[in-house]
Amino acid sequence: MSLNTQLIRSLKAPARPVWEEPPSKAGLTAKGGFLVLCCLGVLGPLWIVIVTSLSPKPVIDEVGGLVVIPQGITFVNYTELLSGGQVSRAIMVSVGVTLAGTLFSMTVSVLAAYGLSRPGSLGHRFFLMAMMATMFFGAGLIPTYLLVQSLGLTDTYLSLILPSAVSVFNILVLRAFFMGISPELTESARIDGAGEMRILLTIIVPLSRAVLAVISLFYAVGYWSAWFNASIYLNDQEMMPLQNVLIQLVQKNTEAPTGLQQAVRTGQLSALGLQMAVMVLALIPVAVASPFVQRHFKKGMLTGAIKG
């Protein structure tokens, strides 16, 4: 019951100020309709993709394409994809690269953001300028490609992590947040004999969980969605991350992931259903993770982006 009243209260509009005229019916309808349309525009395609991936082959064949109304839900596409083979391997690669990359990026970014968070420290302005300058010019694709090749990073997972490990924007967001933490706290710790590293780990990091969550998500989404580096630096098909497998499946019109082609040819599985299932597997992690940190977005973006 208490949950119910809570819900009703949150759905009720807060009191309007006296000077504001009551909303017109037409205005409210137009606004509501517009918002519903926007949300449908986002959720509709996702719905279709998810339903198709969950549909058995007869249903997909009958409709002749994507399924809108779910009938006879089945997880057979997922169980086949996840029972080993190309897609399972690609998921492992993507998860591994995302975890390792995010951990690495967060470590160096938090260290740098803290290192630059004290105005007037030695080299503070110089390092900051050197960092921000890279936001204005790109080094260019060709020289970067040649460098990665000469460093011997091609065909290693390091080529997916190192060249894009640092986002200056993210560091600026972190730095702005760290600078907002009251200096009395770090000051007293320093008097008690704590070194910089200890201050960072015991005071700054616990106080900035929200912004750390947001930035971790940004980095993780970056690694999870990346496919271009893999497409130019990796030659071994076995090493390809999930997004690249998805490209091969859908863009290059390959029917089914290797290992499942037989099942598609003999009519046990639907190629479209499999493709849609791979898509759902690729979008699940971000769709699940982003709502949890989304309430922190605004704060995080603002402290860094505008005042940076």
Added chain:
Amino acid sequence: MSLTAGSRPDGTRPAAVVEEPRAAVAGATAKESVPRRTAKAGKVPFRVRWRRDRALILMTSPVIALLLLFNYVPLLGNVVAFQDYDPYVSSNGITAVFHSPWVGVEQFSRMFDDPLFWSATKNTIVLFVLQLVLFFPVPIALALVINSVIRPRVRAVAQAIMYLPHFFSWVLVVTVFQQILGGAGIIAQTLEEHGWSGFDLMTDADLFKYLVTAQAVWKDAGWGIIVFLAALSAVSTDLYEAAAMDGAGRWRRMWHVTLPALRPVIALLLVLRVGDALSVGFEQFLLQRDAVGAGASEVLDTYVWNMGIQNGDFSYAAAVGLAKGLIGVCLVLGANKFAHLLGEQGVYKK
């Protein structure tokens, strides 16, 4: 680290440029540090500062090293644009730079005579203008609508849904569009069932530019509202109240209070957008290049990729990339100058 005389963080000079969040920090420490600062302003010896701050510098160094390696070194690598670079002249790609012959600006003059380069440039500019006209106003409109919703739950849900596509990869977005709008897609099939002729938006070269703009709107318009919402939430309600007292209706309040509040943000984002004019979106075009052909989808970024990495003409591709980068920097500076002329702050201060 031991506590030496100069090791306190507030013994330092105040920052030359005080940014807003930093102002609070400076203000909080000002009380104790004022006398010392006046005594030896900026005269802390280098050795003392090094001893005091070396931990901080050590912490910053991994990022600086990475940026040096992957941003600054490749910047020097752009010299291959003035060479006839051959990666096989030496055992290593880097040392090959020292053995490749210099050709001056020959690659650039090649560029000017290259019809493919000009077609890529034309595509880039057309797409930039389209995005500016069709994409840029969408987040502003969305933010205004969301901002006028006063029920917190409705707001939160709408925002969560609109943010979502920003986190999907381009691969996913392009694939979704392909499945829905493509030749075998759901809309084409429904139309066919009802007696219309089928259509395939994904392979139509003429409609391609609208298609990619629609994709960009679908993916990022929702995300773009964040910054506008933040600017709107900073507007004082007193202004609205005063305007209402003076008899301004809903629309007049929007025109005279809300929109002026958004003006600096709009100017800032426009400057950033113009500075990025030549990078209209790389992945999106590369992914759809096969479907519509290079004629419609080739932009400068994909042209560099095609000439350099696909065809191995590194020097020429680097020259195109360098030209693009230089024009990009000029555009940022120019747009910022223009913003200053209009009385806005732009990306950086004067």
